[in-house]
Amino acid sequence: MTDRGVNYWGEDRMSISNQQIVAYWVEHEVDLRLDWSTAHERCWRCGYRSSLEQHLVVPASMGGSRTTDNVVLLCGRCVSESPSHLDPQYLWRWLRATSMSSTDTYWTLRGWEEFEVIFGRKPLECFKEAAVDHRSLNAECRALAADEFAKTVVRFGEGRLNPSTIACVIADIEKKLADRHGIKLP
Ligand SMILES: [Zn+2]
Incomplete structure (x- = not known):
């Protein structure tokens, strides 16, 4: 279930829960070394329990939409290190190469x-x-x-x-x- 909300810039945008994002990617079998049972509350890259951003794989300024198939959950620090590129394969490749299987290290x-x-x-x-x-x-x-x-x-x-x-x-x-x-x- 998604519901439409209006953010404080007055833009209409979809609101998705972290659980919905996790459920989508569990079904689509992305090859990441993360524990999906805690993936709604831990960063997909560093594995820390953190305040998570619903980060757009293809940036909004390049036409990426806020839908489950274009969102990953990252902490602010990992967002700042993630590739910001039109081609989504680079972000996935970066995630696969740098994400941690163990947490908090x-x-x-x-x-x-x-x-x-x-x-x-x-x-x-x-x-x-x-x-x-x-x-x-x-x-x-x-x-x-x-x-x-x-x-x-x-x-x-x-x-x-x-x-x-x-x-x-x-x-x-x-x-x-x-x-x-x-x-x-x-
Ligand atoms: Zn992180």
């Missing part, structure tokens, strides 16, 4: 990769040589994370921190751990 991994780009080495690498127990190191990282995230801010409309900001958080955590354990960072 995508942006941390991207932050990890961004750290390597910015600092030219893997984070926490120097702790490998040091005699620090890895399980306690993980616990220390988690304990420090809350304070470090307080130094950052999620930009309006993005829904969560971007990879370069996460890389900064990792850098600050690493710095504190290095001081604590007397390890010299490169």
Whole structure:
């Protein structure tokens, strides 16, 4: 069931529920590694539970319509990274290539990769040589994370921190751990 609504620009547009969009694509067997039972509330790309946009595969400005066959559910951050192209095959190809099967790890991994780009080495690498127990190191990282995230801010409309900001958080955590354990960072 769809019902017609008028948005605040006065345009007439169809209103579709996230469940309807999921039901459509489950039937059309798109080859995505996502758990369809939670696909109405988790981003189809990063897998995070997030405020989701009903994103048009073919943009409205290029004639794409707000119908189930032209809508996917993405968080704001993934929308900003998605291809905006007349040919829908590119968005699907991008989704298949970059979507995560596990949930709630995508942006941390991207932050990890961004750290390597910015600092030219893997984070926490120097702790490998040091005699620090890895399980306690993980616990220390988690304990420090809350304070470090307080130094950052999620930009309006993005829904969560971007990879370069996460890389900064990792850098600050690493710095504190290095001081604590007397390890010299490169
Ligand atoms: Zn996402």
